Amino acid sequence: MGKDLKSLVRCMYTGKLNDNVRKLKIATEELKDIGNSVMKRVKICEEQQQMKRLDKVQSWLRQADIVIKEAEDLFLTSSSSSQGLLSSSHKMEKKICKKLKEVEEIKSRGMFEVVAENVGGGSGSTVKTNDEETVGLEAVSGLVWRCLTMENTGIIGLYGVEGVGKTTVLTQVNNRLLQQKANGFDFVLWVFVSKNLNLEKIQDTIREKIGFLDRTWTSKTEGEKAAKIFDILSKRRFALFLDDVWEKVDLVKAGVPPPDAQNRSKVVFTTCSEDVCKEMSAQTKIKVEKLAWELAWDLFKKNVGEDTVKSHPDIAKVAQEVAAKCDGLPLALVTIGRAMASKKTPQEWRDALYILSNSPPNFSVLKLLDRN
Numbered sequence: 001m002g003k004d005l006k007s008l009v010r011c012m013y014t015g016k017l018n019d020n021v022r023k024l025k026i027a028t029e030e031l032k033d034i035g036n037s038v039m040k041r042v043k044i045c046e047e048q049q050q051m052k053r054l055d056k057v058q059s060w061l062r063q064a065d066i067v068i069k070e071a072e073d074l075f076l077t078s079s080s081s082s083q084g085l086l087s088s089s090h091k092m093e094k095k096i097c098k099k100l101k102e103v104e105e106i107k108s109r110g111m112f113e114v115v116a117e118n119v120g121g122g123s124g125s126t127v128k129t130n131d132e133e134t135v136g137l138e139a140v141s142g143l144v145w146r147c148l149t150m151e152n153t154g155i156i157g158l159y160g161v162e163g164v165g166k167t168t169v170l171t172q173v174n175n176r177l178l179q180q181k182a183n184g185f186d187f188v189l190w191v192f193v194s195k196n197l198n199l200e201k202i203q204d205t206i207r208e209k210i211g212f213l214d215r216t217w218t219s220k221t222e223g224e225k226a227a228k229i230f231d232i233l234s235k236r237r238f239a240l241f242l243d244d245v246w247e248k249v250d251l252v253k254a255g256v257p258p259p260d261a262q263n264r265s266k267v268v269f270t271t272c273s274e275d276v277c278k279e280m281s282a283q284t285k286i287k288v289e290k291l292a293w294e295l296a297w298d299l300f301k302k303n304v305g306e307d308t309v310k311s312h313p314d315i316a317k318v319a320q321e322v323a324a325k326c327d328g329l330p331l332a333l334v335t336i337g338r339a340m341a342s343k344k345t346p347q348e349w350r351d352a353l354y355i356l357s358n359s360p361p362n363f364s365v366l367k368l369l370d371r372n
Helices: 002-049 055-083 086-108 138-147 166-179 199-209 222-233 274-279 293-304 315-325 330-339 346-358 363-371
Strands: 155-159 187-194 238-245 266-271 284-287
Touching (some): 002 086, 155 166, 155 274, 166 187, 166 238, 166 266, 187 199, 274 284, 293 330, 315 330, 315 346
Parallel strands (some): 155 284, 187 238, 238 266
16 A cells, blocks of 8 residues: 555656656747847847847846756756656756746746847948949038037938939938947938838838847737837937938838937938928928039049040040930939940940930930940
């Protein structure tokens, strides 16, 4: 009877031990998944956005690694304990329960909204630009830069015809801001908007750049996403650059706190329409003008190359006419100039002039010029 009772008790402890081991294994795997997700977000912020992981995140990752290692060590010893003395099984069962509580506690602290912060100069990514396209735009860039320091200017609109250099100016200011370590901004955010306004796409870009990569993001509604973005940006100073805006972007619906004297944040956007500047409530509107002829001709020659322009006496005159067709637009002057760099006969230049005379500079025209 005594042996039967001992066997029954051993079976009860062994069953309870095995059940808790199973629970600990499940909890440990879940903690591993959470840890991997947090580390993935950290690496994106560090490698792509030059941000620094938060101290509390680093501490949590270290604690998670330690408790996972300790739990795995317990798995190795628990199997032998379940076959041994009753006292050993009881002690192991207590250790397993204690470790299960530790794992669950660390799991509960692993849901970080933000995992990294800027290192002094505002997190963000530089945008590639062509230095040759900045000719004649230095004054506009300087004006935008001064606006970033003015307290009564929160929203700045750059407007002008397509190809005049608005994006180039925006790029210059964005990159200059990021190159200055003590620029005063926590986030420097660049978003390409484009003609077909998609608010959720804007939200997705912002949340990635601010380091909020919650796995449940895709299942959230537009309003829930806006609330999360607002919660983070309302506590930080940010500079938001919106490129190629065709219609009003509702900042509040996107989750962006309206810039004001208190938060000292800034929103700078580019558009072809002065009306959009009004719809966006821009305190400062800056028109980007076409290049004067002297600057336009110098920029065109620089991209064509002096050797090509001087390769035949008849080319120089036609080249000036081709440059004039670019209408003072830096983008056209650079791209068409490069397309003509290899054209060394007057006939090729006359063909180009004919094409441009019958159609304004655009992508289709460039393809025609490349063929000739």
